[in-house]
Amino acid sequence: xxxxxxxxxxxxxxxxxxxxxxxxxxxxxxxxxxxxxxxxxxxxxxxxxxxxxxxxxxxxxxxxxxxxxxxxxxxxxxxxxxxxxxxxxxxxxxxxxxxxxxxxxxxxxxxxxxxxxxxxxxxxxxxxxxxxxxxxxxxxxxxxxxxxxxxxxxxxxxxxxxxxxxxxxxxxxxxxxxxxxxxxxxxxxxxxxxxxxxxxxxxxxxxxxxxxxxxxxxxxxxxxxxxxxxxxxxxxxxxxxxxxxxxxxxxxxxxxxxxxxxxxxxxxxxxxxxxxxxxxxxxxxxxxxxxxxxxxxxxxxxxxxxxxxxxxxxxxxxxxxxxxxxxxxxxxxxxxxxxxxxxxxxxxxxxxxxxxxxxxxxxxxxxxxxxxxxxxxxxxxxxxxxxxxxxxxxxxxxxxxxxxxxxxxxxxxxxxxxxxxxxxxxxxxxxxxxxxxxxxxxxxxxxxxxxxxxxxxxxxxxxxxxxxxxxxxxxxxxxxxxxxxxxxxxxxxxxxxxxxxxxxxxxxxxxxxxxxxxxxxxxxxxxxxxxxxxxxxxxxxxxxxxxxxxxxxxxxxxxxxxxxxxxxxxxxxxxxxxxxxxxxxxxxxxxxxxxxxxxxxxxxxx
Ligand code: 1PR
Numbered sequence: 001x002x003x004x005x006x007x008x009x010x011x012x013x014x015x016x017x018x019x020x021x022x023x024x025x026x027x028x029x030x031x032x033x034x035x036x037x038x039x040x041x042x043x044x045x046x047x048x049x050x051x052x053x054x055x056x057x058x059x060x061x062x063x064x065x066x067x068x069x070x071x072x073x074x075x076x077x078x079x080x081x082x083x084x085x086x087x088x089x090x091x092x093x094x095x096x097x098x099x100x101x102x103x104x105x106x107x108x109x110x111x112x113x114x115x116x117x118x119x120x121x122x123x124x125x126x127x128x129x130x131x132x133x134x135x136x137x138x139x140x141x142x143x144x145x146x147x148x149x150x151x152x153x154x155x156x157x158x159x160x161x162x163x164x165x166x167x168x169x170x171x172x173x174x175x176x177x178x179x180x181x182x183x184x185x186x187x188x189x190x191x192x193x194x195x196x197x198x199x200x201x202x203x204x205x206x207x208x209x210x211x212x213x214x215x216x217x218x219x220x221x222x223x224x225x226x227x228x229x230x231x232x233x234x235x236x237x238x239x240x241x242x243x244x245x246x247x248x249x250x251x252x253x254x255x256x257x258x259x260x261x262x263x264x265x266x267x268x269x270x271x272x273x274x275x276x277x278x279x280x281x282x283x284x285x286x287x288x289x290x291x292x293x294x295x296x297x298x299x300x301x302x303x304x305x306x307x308x309x310x311x312x313x314x315x316x317x318x319x320x321x322x323x324x325x326x327x328x329x330x331x332x333x334x335x336x337x338x339x340x341x342x343x344x345x346x347x348x349x350x351x352x353x354x355x356x357x358x359x360x361x362x363x364x365x366x367x368x369x370x371x372x373x374x375x376x377x378x379x380x381x382x383x384x385x386x387x388x389x390x391x392x393x394x395x396x397x398x399x400x401x402x403x404x405x406x407x408x409x410x411x412x413x414x415x416x417x418x419x420x421x422x423x424x425x426x427x428x429x430x431x432x433x434x435x436x437x438x439x440x441x442x443x444x445x446x447x448x449x450x451x452x453x454x455x456x457x458x459x460x461x462x463x464x465x466x467x468x469x470x471x472x473x474x475x476x477x478x479x480x481x482x483x484x485x486x487x488x489x490x491x492x493x494x495x496x497x498x499x500x501x502x503x504x505x506x507x508x509x510x511x512x513x514x515x516x517x518x519x520x521x522x523x524x525x526x527x528x529x530x531x532x533x534x535x536x537x538x539x540x541x542x543x544x545x546x547x548x549x550x551x552x553x554x555x556x557x558x559x560x561x562x563x564x565x566x567x568x569x570x571x572x573x574x575x576x577x578x579x580x581x582x583x584x585x586x587x588x589x590x591x592x593x594x595x596x597x598x599x600x601x602x603x604x605x606x
Contacts, residue, residue: 004029004030005044005045005079005235006032006042006043006044006045007024007029007030007031007032007043007044007045007046007047007231008031008032008033008034008039008040008042008043008045008046008047009021009024009031009032009033009034009046009047009048009049010033010034010046010047010048010049010066010070010086011033011034011049012057012060012061012064012066016051016389016390016392016393016394016438017049017051018352018355018389018390018391018392019215019217019218019355019359019362019392019394020047020049020083020217022217022355022356022359022392023216023217023223023224023227023359024047024227024231026224026356026357026359027224027227027228027231029231031047034046034066037065037066037069040069040070040072040073043073043078044078044079044235045078045079045081045231045235045238046073046078046079046080046081047080047081047082047083047086048070048080048081048082048083048086048089049083049084049086049215049217050082050083050084050085050086050087050088050089051084051085051434051435052085052433052434052435053085053096053097053435054085054088054089054094054096054097054100054102054110054163055094055096055097055099055100056097057085057086057088057089058089058097058100058101058102058103059100061089067103070103071103071105074090074103074105074208074209077207077208077239078208078235078239079208079210079230079233079235079238079239080208080209080210080211081210081211081212081230082209082210082211082212083211083212083215083216083217084160084161084212084213084214084215086211087201087203087204087211087212087213088102088110088161088163088165088213089102089103090102090103090105090106090204090209090211091103091104091105091106091108091109091110091165092104092106092107092108092109093109093110094109094110094111094163095109095110095111095112095163096110096112096162096163105209106165106185106186106188106204107185107186108165108185108186109165110163110164110165111163111164111165111166112128112162112163112164113126113128113130113162113163113164113166113195113196113198113200114196114198115127115128115547117196117197117198117264118197119196119197119264125547125570126195126196126264127547127548127549127550127572128162128547128548129160129161129162129436129437129518129519129548129549130159130160130161130162130164130195130266131159131160131266131437131518131519131549131572132158132159132160132266132267132269132327132549132572132573133156133157133158133159133219133266133267133269133327133602134156134157134159134193134194134195134202134214134265134266134267135154135155135156135157135193135265136154136155136157136191136192136193136202136203136214155219155222156219156222156267156602156603157202157212157214157215157216157219157222157223157226158214158215158218158219158220158223158360158361159193159202159213159214159215160215160361160394160437161213161437162436162437164195164198164200164201164213165185165200165201165204165213166198166199166200166201167185167192167199167200167201185201185204187206188204188205188206189204189205189206190202190203190204190205191203191204193213193214193265194264194265195264195265195266196264196265200213201213202214207239208238208239210230210238212226217359218359218360218361218394219359219360220322220359220360220602220604221359221604223359224359263599263600266572266600267327267600267601267602268562268566268572268573268574268594268599268600268601269327269328269551269572269573269574269602270325270326270327270328270562270573270574270575270576270587270590270591270601271326271327271328271329271330271551271553271573271574271575271576272317272318272321272326272328272329272330272575272576272577272580272587273329273330273331273332273553273575273576273577274286274314274317274318274329274330274331274332274577275287275288275289275294275332275334275577276314276331276332276333276334276347276350276366277294277308277333277334277335278308278335278346279307279308279310280307280308284314284346284347284350285308285310285311285312285313285314286310286311286312286313286314286317286581287308287309287310287311287334288309288311288529288577288578288581289309289528289529290528290529290530291497291525291526291528291529291530292444292496292497292498292525292528294308294309294334295307295308295309296308296309311581311582312581314331314350314354315350315353315354315357317581318331318354318357318358318362319354319357319358321580321587322357322358322359322360324586324587324588324604325587325588325591325602325604326360326587327360327361327573327602328360328361328362328363328573329354329358329360329361329362329363330362330363330364330365330397330521330551330575331347331350331351331354331362331363331364331365331366332364332365332366332397332442333347333364333365333366333367334366334496335366335496336366336367347364347366347367348387348388348391351364351388351391351392351393352391352392354392355391355392355393356392361394361395362392362393362394362395363393363394363395363396363397363440363521364388364393364395364396364397365396365397365398365399365440365442365521366397366399367384368381368384368385368388368396368397368398368401368426368430369381369384369398369400369401369426370426371384380426380429381398381401381425381426381429381430382426382429382430382433385426385430385433385434385438386433386434389434389438394438395437395438395439395440395518395519396430396438396439396440397440397441397442397521398426398427398430398439398440398441398442398517399441399442399443399444399494400494400495401425401426401427402426402427402441402442402443402508402512402515402517403492403493403494403501403503403508404494405425405426405427405511405512405515406503406507406508406511406512406515407501407503408422408425409421409511409514409515410503410507410511421514421515425515427439427441427512427515427516427517428515428516430516431515431516431517431518432516435518436516436517436518436548437518437519438518439516439517439518439519440517440518440519440520440521440551441508441512441517441519441520441521442520442521442523443492443505443508443509443520443521443522443523443542444492444493444494444496444497444523444525445490445491445492445493445504445505445508445522445523445524445525445538446490446491446492446493446497446500446524446525446526447488447489447490447491447524447526448488448489448490448491449486449487449488450469450487450488450489452485452486452487457487461489464504464507465489465491465504465507467504467506467507467541467545468489468490468504468505468506468507468541469487469488469489470487470488470489470490470537470541471487472484472485472486472487480532489504490504490505490506490538490541491503491504491505492504492505492507492508493525497525505522505538505541505542506541506542506545509542509545509546510545510546513546513547513548517548518548518549519548519549519550519551520542520546520548520549520550520551521551521553521575522538522539522542522550522551522552522553523553523554524538524553524554524555525554526554527554527555528554528555529554529555529577529578530554530555530557531555531556531557531558531578531579532555532557533555533556533557533558533561533564533565534552534553534554534555534556534561534564534565534569534574535554535555536564536565536568536569539552539565539569539571540568540569543569543570543571549572549573550570550571550572550573551571551572551573551574551575552565552569552571552573552574552575553574553575553576554575556574556575556576556578556579556585557579557584558579558585559585559589559590559592559593560593562574562576562590562593562594563593563594563597563599566594566599567597567599591603
């Protein structure tokens with residue numbers, strides 16, 4: 001009698017749909033994948049978790065012949081749930097792919113964010129993609145709608161997108177690409193979110209069609225709760241046409257609970273990082289180094305002398321940090337540069353198992369590059385990344401290969417070799433295939449001090465590295481007196497900090513942004529494991545050089561280090577490892593500390 005409606009998921013193979021599958025299973029529901037036309041007739045509920053680009057999604061619907069059955073399904077009145085691109089394809093068009101028409105179910109265009117945005121309390125610029133946790137609030141809704149019918153609540157949900165259905169509200173202060181857009185979206189009900197001074201649709205609903213710009217399957221308990229409400233709702237209640245007898249009520253976003261504190265709307269993200277490698281017994285363990293040295297420094301001859309530090313099991317720790325409120329989990333396979341067989345099965349298993357219990361974004365790094373299996377089979381970086389996405393990773397992080405790719409780019413540019421961008425590097429192919437937001441570049445810079453007692457040092461310092469030069473000042477001497485009167489630049493390293501290259505952190509950051517990276521994970525070999533706090537000079541230099549989000553890493557020793565890094569740099573996220581693993585500071589304590597300083601954080605109800 002309590003037969004659940006037959007649920008289908010439409011997947012066209014372009015990204016991480018495993019997370020959605022995992023969350024549906026976790027909520028106790030079953031589903032099938034849409035395989036052909038006839039499945040649309042069998043489906044009683046349908047979820048479309050679109051990924052990649054607007055054009056890729058709409059074009060693949062057309063070439064696969066699924067577009068007509070999909071439209072037929074939508075117009076049949078059966079419940080549809082679109083996620084991210086699965087929402088955007090419902091719209092008329094997107095500036096992202098001007099030659100690909102949308103489904104035009106929602107007669108409204110998708111446009112882009114304005115990076116130069118002087119929003120209140122902002123630092124003049126905002127990063128794109130819009131990546132992280134942002135709050136949805138009700139904007140237009142059905143009068144008298146029951147509370148239980150509301151799908152997106154005023155909670156923080158996880159967003160990751162470059163284009164958006166922007167509305168003119170608050171757009172006056174920015175040079176609005178949307179100046180001529182209508183004030184409302186016909187008779188659709190929708191919620192809005194704010195990014196800087198711009199307002200965009202975070203979820204939309206009419207009759208049987210519901211869609212979110214954010215990812216409920218990556219939005220922790222709040223997202224799972226939303227999915228559950230949709231999955232549990234009887235088909236009839238999701239299919240009713242709301243327009244006939246109800247009237248629409250505008251709700252003024254400024255009087256609604258938009259985020260009270262200033263800033264761009266996003267919460268300050270806290271990332272827990274797990275450096276993973278095999279110990280001397282061949283088990284994958286979470287380890288943690290000091291300046292990248294992960295071996296014990298036990299008394300000579302003592303037990304365990306020189307062993308790989310073991311701080312726990314990867315999957316268990318990931319789960320624990322998720323429950324403690326981590327906004328994101330990052331796995332770094334720190335020795336993969338040595339042996340790099342594609343099917344690093346133990347690491348894929350770790351990701352697969354973690355994705356079953358962790359419902360916030362997962363990043364996986366280490367060994368994402370062109371590689372050859374022991375039997376001689378070659379694999380491209382794109383294939384390696386694909387294996388991780390299919391296992392449940394949302395982003396892959398590229399380290400050493402990114403340095404080599406930018407060196408090649410700079411060389412081609414210098415020598416006038418066309419094209420400068422070959423389209424062949426891992427960063428390019430993965431960002432083409434899975435979207436920029438799925439490609440993180442992990443940077444391992446090291447300070448190189450210059451001899452300031454040499455009166456000519458400024459004249460002889462290499463011009464190319466000037467943008468990464470820091471000269472110790474009075475300000476620096478307050479926090480780190482030993483650094484006063486010193487000067488240094490930030491040199492990039494590869495192979496886990498073991499080899500230095502003649503390229504600095506600004507060259508690298510700008511280079512990978514050009515190649516298509518969507519985010520930077522900025523480590524510091526000097527600060528790693530030191531507990532001295534984040535390297536604010538380094539972070540400010542890199543933040544100033546790029547428009548993509550930066551995750552600041554290395555050196556956290558106290559909860560107040562996080563407050564400092566968010567207040568003194570424009571970083572979008574802060575990552576730590578050692579203090580969390582050793583239980584010195586909990587993620588909840590970090591968030592309390594940030595909240596105490598008026599900094600926005602995601603509240604997790606786990
Ligand atoms: O080069 O693409 O195979 O990627 C290798 C990845 O592994 C890179 O992201 C590189 O940063 C990382 N890695 C390599 N060797 C080490 C090592 O420690 N020996 N770990 C290593 C880097 C840096 C952190 C760390 C923070 C926070 N670990 O992400 O978690 O510094 O630590 P803290 O809070 O304890 O200070 P490729």
